[in-house]
Amino acid sequence: MAIPLALVPASYVYLLRSTPDGDEVLLQQRADTGYMDGHWVSGAAGHVEPGETAVLAAVREAEEELGVRVAPADLTLLTVMQRRRGEKPIEQRVDWFWSARVWEGEPRIVEPHKCSGLAWFPFTALPEPIPGYEQIVLCGIETGELAPATAWGFD
Numbered sequence: 001m002a003i004p005l006a007l008v009p010a011s012y013v014y015l016l017r018s019t020p021d022g023d024e025v026l027l028q029q030r031a032d033t034g035y036m037d038g039h040w041v042s043g044a045a046g047h048v049e050p051g052e053t054a055v056l057a058a059v060r061e062a063e064e065e066l067g068v069r070v071a072p073a074d075l076t077l078l079t080v081m082q083r084r085r086g087e088k089p090i091e092q093r094v095d096w097f098w099s100a101r102v103w104e105g106e107p108r109i110v111e112p113h114k115c116s117g118l119a120w121f122p123f124t125a126l127p128e129p130i131p132g133y134e135q136i137v138l139c140g141i142e143t144g145e146l147a148p149a150t151a152w153g154f155d
Contacts, residue, residue: 006091009048011058012041012134013070014078014099014141015107022122025138026107027130028065029117040127041134042097043107043118054096065115068105075100079146083133084153097137 015026026043030036044065048057055072062070078097109115121127123142130138133152140146 008091008093009054009057009095010045010093011048011054011061011096011098012045012137013043013058013062013066013075014097014137015043015062015066015068015103016099016101016141017120018101019122022124023142024120024122025126025141026066026118026120027127028109028115029127031114031116033114036131038129040117040121040130048096055098058096058098062100062103065110066105066107066118067110068103068107070100070103074102077148078137078141079148079150081133081137081150081152082154083151095133099141 017024027040028043029040030038044061046057046061046064048054052060055075058075059070059072062068075098078099081095081097083093083095084091107118109118123138126138136150136152137146
């Protein structure tokens with residue numbers, strides 16, 4: 001008998017801005033969560049809640065984590081990534097990665113108990129460490145070569 005697959009959906013939001021020296025991306029540094037603490041990750045991210053679409057999860061997470069309002073129409077879908085977390089073959093993730101260049105409000109740390117830093121970085125000087133699966137997306141944003149569907153953690 002096959003074991004049922006547990007699929008965990010999440011949305012990630014990268015705020016982007018143009019400068020005279022090129023584009024920059026807003027990243028947050030995780031802290032005190034027990035998962036990837038110290039890593040630099042998308043400005044906002046979180047699980048899609050029951051009954052919620054991936055795009056509305058992105059809108060909600062941007063407001064909850066950064067204090068900004070992003071209209072669904074201002075989100076650009078970058079890629080959808082299927083990935084495994086660890087060695088559990090029955091647990092997989094499906095992640096929607098979004099970008100936005102337009103929003104209302106000034107990005108700030110809204111959840112200081114989960115975030116120890118928030119900063120803009122040029123793509124030529126990204127901080128370390130960044131999770132490998134997010135490095136794929138950030139590289140794709142920089143080069144403009146990101147497949148609509150990506151995968152991480154599969155042989």
